[in-house]
Amino acid sequence: MAETRLIQSRYRLLDLIGRGGMGEVWRARDESLGRQVAVKCLKPVGPQHDRDFIRILRERFRREARVAAALQHRGVTVVHDFGESEGVLYLVMELLEGRNLSQLLEDNKQHPLPVPDVVDIAEQVADALGYTHQQGIVHRDLKPANIMRLDDGTVKICDFGIARLGADIGFTSRLTGTGIAMGTPHYMSPEQISGGEVDHRSDLYSLGCVLYEIATGVPPFDMDDAWAVLVGHRDTVPEPPRTHRAELPGFFDRVVLDLLAKTPEGRPSDAGDVRARIALGRTGEQPQAGRVRLAPPVPFEHPARRPGGQPPRLPSWTRDMTTGHKARSAAYSGTAAIDQALALTGAWTTGAVGPPRTGAFPPAGAGRPTPSPELLATLASRHSAGLNLGRLGHWEEAGEAHRAVAAERALALGPDHPDTLASRYEVAFTLSRTGRAADALREFGQVAEGRERTLGPDHPETLAARQETAYVLGQLGRHFEAHQVYAAVLASRERSMGPDHPDTLRCRHNLAFSLSRLGRLEDSYRMAREVADARSRLLGATHPDTLVTLYEVAYTLGRLDRWTEALQTYREVAQARAVTLGAHHPDTLSARYETGISLGRLGRSAEALELYRALADDRTRVAGPEDPETLRARHGLAVNLGRMARWDEALAESREVCAIRERTLGPDHPDTLVSRREVAVGLGWLGRWADALSGYRAVADARERVLGADHPDTLASRNDEAHCLEQLGRGPEAVDLYRRVADLRRQRGIPPH
Structure with a gap:
C-alpha cells in the first residue's frame, strides 16, 4: 500500500x-x-x-x-x-507506546526481568484475563509477544485474533475444522496439544509459561525441536522456577507451578483466583468476596487416561511444525517484535485448505452436487489427522483414516480429483510402511494413472506417484523394474524441471541407489558423487540432503572395497550431522555405526571396538537397551572383540545380544539369526565345534525355512555347517554338503566364493 x-x-x-x-x-x-x-x-x-x-x-x-x-x-x-x-x-x-515482553527480555540480553516487574506483570495480566474470561472469551495464543508493557507501566494483552466465543462453539468449531494451526508451541497447554476442547484454563497454562520465562529467562520446556517442546508440555513436570532463580518469592513459585498443572482441573479455577493469590503474596491484600464466577468448564480428558490403552497423540496441525520464536530469540528486534505483538496471528497466515492445486482438474462431475465448504474443511482436517498418525508411526491407524477420507472425497469430488488422489497416495504410503508392498504398488500405480489423466504425465504430483512405485518395486526386490521407472521419471523431471531442481536430484539419488542394488557399483558411485556435488553446491555441504547422498557414496565405496575412502566419507558425514542435527540424532548415530564397519574392514579393530562401545552407550541413552539399533551397535562390539581374539568376551556379548533379539524380534528375525551365527563363530574359535555345528545348522535351517534353500544367505550358512563338519573330522558329510551348495549356486547363477 x-x-x-x-x-x-x-x-x-x-x-x-x-x-x-x-x-x-x-x-x-x-x-x-x-x-x-x-x-x-x-x-x-x-x-x-x-x-x-x-x-x-x-x-x-x-x-x-x-x-x-x-x-x-x-x-x-x-x-x-x-x-x-x-x-x-x-x-x-x-497505538501502543511501549515494549512487548519479548522485546523486554531481548533488551535485557535474555536475562530474566526484575522480580518486582515480574510480579507486577503477573498481577496485571491475571486481572485482564479474569475480565476476558468472564466475557466468555479464551485467547488461546497467550505468549510474551502478545503482552505489552507500556511506558507508564500498564500491561496490555494484544491480539485476540484466535480467540473463541465460548457461547458460539458450534460456529467456531466449523472454522477450526480447516486444520489452521492455533497457538505457539512453547506456550501451549496439554489439552491444546492433544487436540481436545479448551476453556479458560488453557490460557492459565499459557500464562504460567509466560511467567516462567520472564522470571527465569527460559520457557519451561526450552528445546529447539517443536515435537520435543509439545511432548514436554504434555508429559514432563517442569522444574520449579526457583531452581533457576533463588530470589523469586515462594508464593510466585507455587502460583506458576499450579498454573502449569498437566490437567485443567489441577490449575486454579480462574484468573481471578490467580490475581488474588499474587496480590496476597505481594501486599497481604485479601481476595475480594462475591467475585463473579465463571460458567462450569468444558470437561477435558487427559490423553494418558484414555480407555483402551491408546497412546497419547499430537493433533494433525502439528505436522511439519516448527518451534516458532521464543521470547529470547534474536528475531525479536526492531519492527519484527512489533509485528509479533500486533500483526496477524498464525490463524490468519496459514495457507489454503487441503493439498496445493497446482494443475487444472475437472469439475466434481456431471450430476454430482457441489460439496459444502464445511464437508471439504472436515475432510481436509481428517486428512491432516491421518498424516499426523503416520508421523507418529501409527501406520495402520493412518491407513484407516486415509481410506475413509479417500472414499468420501471420491463420492463428493470424483475419483480423479486431486484431493481424492492425494488421499489415495497416502493410503499407498501407509501400505508400503506396513509391509504390504504389493498392495502399495497397485495403489501407487492407480494414483499415477489418475494424476496423469488429470494433471498430465510431467506434472510433479504424477511424477511423485511414479517415483513411489519405483521405491516399492525396490522393496519387492524388483530392482531392474525399479531402475527402469526411476530412469523414466528422471528423464521427465530433467525435461520439465531442469537438472538441478531438488526433485530431480532426489530422483537421481534414488536411481544411484537402485544401480547399486543391481550390482552396477561404478555407475552408482559416479551418479551418487555427482548428486552429492550438486546438492552441496545448491544446498550447502552440511544440508541433510547432501549428507544423505554422501552416505550413499560411502556405502558404494565400501562395496567397491575402497574402504579408506569409505571411512573418510563416513567420518565426514558423521561430523557434519553432529553439528547440523546433533550428536545423538539417529542419522548421526547411523553414520558413526558405518564408520565402525569401515574401521573393522581396514583391520583397525581396536578403534572400531572403542567406537562401538561408545555408540552402544549413546544408543542405550537415546532409545533404551533393547532398541534394535542399540543391539546392532553391541553386535559390532562383539565382532571386533572376536577380531582381537578376545573370544570369551565376544561370545558372552553375542549370547546376550542374541537372547534380547530372540525375545524382542523373534527367533527367525534376520538380526536374531546374525547373532546366532556370531555365537557359533565364537564357539568355533574356542574349539567347541560340536556346539558350533548345532548353532550353524539352526541358522541354516531357519534361513531355508524363511528365505528358501537357494537363497545366498541360506547357502552361506550351509557352507558354515560344512566347515564345522570338516573340523569335527566328518569329511564325507562335509564334502557332500559342499557339493550340494555348489550345485545350488550354479543353478541360481551365483558365482562361487
Whole structure:
C-alpha cells in the first residue's frame, strides 16, 4: 500500500511497523478525530487461494474484530473500528507506546526481568484475563509477544485474533475444522496439544509459561525441536522456577507451578483466583468476596487416561511444525517484535485448505452436487489427522483414516480429483510402511494413472506417484523394474524441471541407489558423487540432503572395497550431522555405526571396538537397551572383540545380544539369526565345534525355512555347517554338503566364493 493511501477515506497510513505472512500493521492517522492509531490490514488474497478458504479467512477476521471490539478493560488493547476497503480487511486499534515482553527480555540480553516487574506483570495480566474470561472469551495464543508493557507501566494483552466465543462453539468449531494451526508451541497447554476442547484454563497454562520465562529467562520446556517442546508440555513436570532463580518469592513459585498443572482441573479455577493469590503474596491484600464466577468448564480428558490403552497423540496441525520464536530469540528486534505483538496471528497466515492445486482438474462431475465448504474443511482436517498418525508411526491407524477420507472425497469430488488422489497416495504410503508392498504398488500405480489423466504425465504430483512405485518395486526386490521407472521419471523431471531442481536430484539419488542394488557399483558411485556435488553446491555441504547422498557414496565405496575412502566419507558425514542435527540424532548415530564397519574392514579393530562401545552407550541413552539399533551397535562390539581374539568376551556379548533379539524380534528375525551365527563363530574359535555345528545348522535351517534353500544367505550358512563338519573330522558329510551348495549356486547363477 502506498504511504499516502486512505482507508475508507478516514485512516491515512503513515509508517509500516510490522509485517506477517499475509498481514501488515501500520501507524496511521485517524483524519476524523485527529489521533494516531494502529491499522492492521489483511493483504489482498491472490487467485492461488481457494475461494472457500478466503471466505473462512474473512469470517475469522470479522469474528476477531467483533470479539476484540467488545472488550473494554485497561489490560486489553482497544479496538476502535473494523471493515473492508477495496478488498482489504482492516482493524483499527489504539497505538501502543511501549515494549512487548519479548522485546523486554531481548533488551535485557535474555536475562530474566526484575522480580518486582515480574510480579507486577503477573498481577496485571491475571486481572485482564479474569475480565476476558468472564466475557466468555479464551485467547488461546497467550505468549510474551502478545503482552505489552507500556511506558507508564500498564500491561496490555494484544491480539485476540484466535480467540473463541465460548457461547458460539458450534460456529467456531466449523472454522477450526480447516486444520489452521492455533497457538505457539512453547506456550501451549496439554489439552491444546492433544487436540481436545479448551476453556479458560488453557490460557492459565499459557500464562504460567509466560511467567516462567520472564522470571527465569527460559520457557519451561526450552528445546529447539517443536515435537520435543509439545511432548514436554504434555508429559514432563517442569522444574520449579526457583531452581533457576533463588530470589523469586515462594508464593510466585507455587502460583506458576499450579498454573502449569498437566490437567485443567489441577490449575486454579480462574484468573481471578490467580490475581488474588499474587496480590496476597505481594501486599497481604485479601481476595475480594462475591467475585463473579465463571460458567462450569468444558470437561477435558487427559490423553494418558484414555480407555483402551491408546497412546497419547499430537493433533494433525502439528505436522511439519516448527518451534516458532521464543521470547529470547534474536528475531525479536526492531519492527519484527512489533509485528509479533500486533500483526496477524498464525490463524490468519496459514495457507489454503487441503493439498496445493497446482494443475487444472475437472469439475466434481456431471450430476454430482457441489460439496459444502464445511464437508471439504472436515475432510481436509481428517486428512491432516491421518498424516499426523503416520508421523507418529501409527501406520495402520493412518491407513484407516486415509481410506475413509479417500472414499468420501471420491463420492463428493470424483475419483480423479486431486484431493481424492492425494488421499489415495497416502493410503499407498501407509501400505508400503506396513509391509504390504504389493498392495502399495497397485495403489501407487492407480494414483499415477489418475494424476496423469488429470494433471498430465510431467506434472510433479504424477511424477511423485511414479517415483513411489519405483521405491516399492525396490522393496519387492524388483530392482531392474525399479531402475527402469526411476530412469523414466528422471528423464521427465530433467525435461520439465531442469537438472538441478531438488526433485530431480532426489530422483537421481534414488536411481544411484537402485544401480547399486543391481550390482552396477561404478555407475552408482559416479551418479551418487555427482548428486552429492550438486546438492552441496545448491544446498550447502552440511544440508541433510547432501549428507544423505554422501552416505550413499560411502556405502558404494565400501562395496567397491575402497574402504579408506569409505571411512573418510563416513567420518565426514558423521561430523557434519553432529553439528547440523546433533550428536545423538539417529542419522548421526547411523553414520558413526558405518564408520565402525569401515574401521573393522581396514583391520583397525581396536578403534572400531572403542567406537562401538561408545555408540552402544549413546544408543542405550537415546532409545533404551533393547532398541534394535542399540543391539546392532553391541553386535559390532562383539565382532571386533572376536577380531582381537578376545573370544570369551565376544561370545558372552553375542549370547546376550542374541537372547534380547530372540525375545524382542523373534527367533527367525534376520538380526536374531546374525547373532546366532556370531555365537557359533565364537564357539568355533574356542574349539567347541560340536556346539558350533548345532548353532550353524539352526541358522541354516531357519534361513531355508524363511528365505528358501537357494537363497545366498541360506547357502552361506550351509557352507558354515560344512566347515564345522570338516573340523569335527566328518569329511564325507562335509564334502557332500559342499557339493550340494555348489550345485545350488550354479543353478541360481551365483558365482562361487
